[in-house]
Amino acid sequence: MTSQDSKIIYVESCPICGDGLCRIRICISNQKVTGFILCDECEAMWTDPLMQERVPTNVDETDPQCPSCSQSIWGKNMHWANIGEICLLGWFDHVQMVDE
Amino acid sequence: MVQKQRQDAAINALRMIPTKWAVIIVVAIIGYVLLQPQLNKRFGLSLPSVASLVGDEKQTSQKKQEKLNSNEKTSTTNADSNASKAATEEKSDKDDSVNKAPTSQPQVSDPTIGAERDSEKIHGFLTEVGRNRFESPAGLVYGPGSEEGHRLKHIERHLEDQPKRPGSHGVFEGDMHAFLVAIDDAYSRAKRGDKGTKKIQDEGSTIYEASFKKPIGFLGGQEGGRKRNPPLKQLRIVVRGKSLITAFPF
Ligand SMILES: [Zn+2]
Ligand SMILES: [Zn+2]
Numbered sequence: 001m002t003s004q005d006s007k008i009i010y011v012e013s014c015p016i017c018g019d020g021l022c023r024i025r026i027c028i029s030n031q032k033v034t035g036f037i038l039c040d041e042c043e044a045m046w047t048d049p050l051m052q053e054r055v056p057t058n059v060d061e062t063d064p065q066c067p068s069c070s071q072s073i074w075g076k077n078m079h080w081a082n083i084g085e086i087c088l089l090g091w092f093d094h095v096q097m098v099d100e
Numbered sequence: 101m102v103q104k105q106r107q108d109a110a111i112n113a114l115r116m117i118p119t120k121w122a123v124i125i126v127v128a129i130i131g132y133v134l135l136q137p138q139l140n141k142r143f144g145l146s147l148p149s150v151a152s153l154v155g156d157e158k159q160t161s162q163k164k165q166e167k168l169n170s171n172e173k174t175s176t177t178n179a180d181s182n183a184s185k186a187a188t189e190e191k192s193d194k195d196d197s198v199n200k201a202p203t204s205q206p207q208v209s210d211p212t213i214g215a216e217r218d219s220e221k222i223h224g225f226l227t228e229v230g231r232n233r234f235e236s237p238a239g240l241v242y243g244p245g246s247e248e249g250h251r252l253k254h255i256e257r258h259l260e261d262q263p264k265r266p267g268s269h270g271v272f273e274g275d276m277h278a279f280l281v282a283i284d285d286a287y288s289r290a291k292r293g294d295k296g297t298k299k300i301q302d303e304g305s306t307i308y309e310a311s312f313k314k315p316i317g318f319l320g321g322q323e324g325g326r327k328r329n330p331p332l333k334q335l336r337i338v339v340r341g342k343s344l345i346t347a348f349p350f
Pocket of ligand 2: 034067070
């Protein structure tokens with residue numbers, strides 16, 4: 001489900017670290033689907049694709065936590081969004097796509 | 101006189117000419133041993149000591165190596181007393197391990213980098229401090245995390261170009277050991293606030309940046325390809341607490 005179409009879908013290059021891609025991370029927990037923006041390098045997070053609001057992270061934690069379920073962003077409930085999920089979130093206009 | 105009579109007696113007793121020659125040689129050696137330091141000192145000669153003449157190959161090659169080494173060592177070698185010669189030889193023995201530094205180790209292009217590969221350690225550099233957690237000499241912790249499952253796996257991506265990847269992708273030129281050494285060096289300098297470094301606080305993370313004297317890698321990714329992969333001389337490190345999140349040349 002993570003990369004079934006072997007495409008990298010991203011919003012933009014990361015304004016924090018410069019090398020990362022800000023991609024859409026999906027959390028499915030308690031029958032709720034949540035999307036947020038996550039840099040695949042520095043793990044900076046934003047609540048939406050306009051990238052105006054950062055999701056705070058604590059200094060002492062190893063992995064940042066999902067803003068919805070508070071589990072690790074690399075946990076079982078999480079994956080990179082596919083096109084369908086991005087459409088459902090209404091974020092399609094904000095993304096770019098490239099073959100992996 | 102008495103000595104000569106004794107020598108004659110000994111020679112007569114043995115009645116062998118080679119023994120006579122042997123005695124002459126022994127006398128000549130004793131004379132050389134006594135006179136060699138005086139002659140060197142007075143006339144500025146560099147006559148070799150008997151010890152060095154009869155010493156093994158190892159000692160001689162060590163001295164050659166010593167001369168090829170740093171100026172500091174050469175200046176000590178030039179000292180004329182036997183005591184300082186002995187001290188230098190001892191020093192060269194101790195420094196031998198430095199000379200044995202693996203030549204295959206990739207050059208990180210910075211004289212401040214010279215950490216040796218320790219076969220006991222992870223990637224010759226990291227110490228295991230917990231389950232799947234490894235610590236560097238500068239105190240950076242590489243643990244589980246990231247999409248790849250481990251921070252070491254994640255930074256490994258920066259040892260190769262990803263030409264299709266959108267945007268920039270900093271590529272370090274060298275192996276994992278050299279990369280870890282460079283990261284530690286950059287982290288230490290940036291933490292101290294040395295010249296050519298930067299420290300940026302961002303939410304829960306700290307971003308350290310440090311310059312190197314020579315290129316440590318090149319710009320990859322689509323952006324790098326467009327710019328014909330220019331060399332990169334800086335390293336950016338993202339940490340949370342002591343945990344390394346990512347590191348790459350930029
Ligand atoms: Zn980033
Ligand atoms: Zn969640």
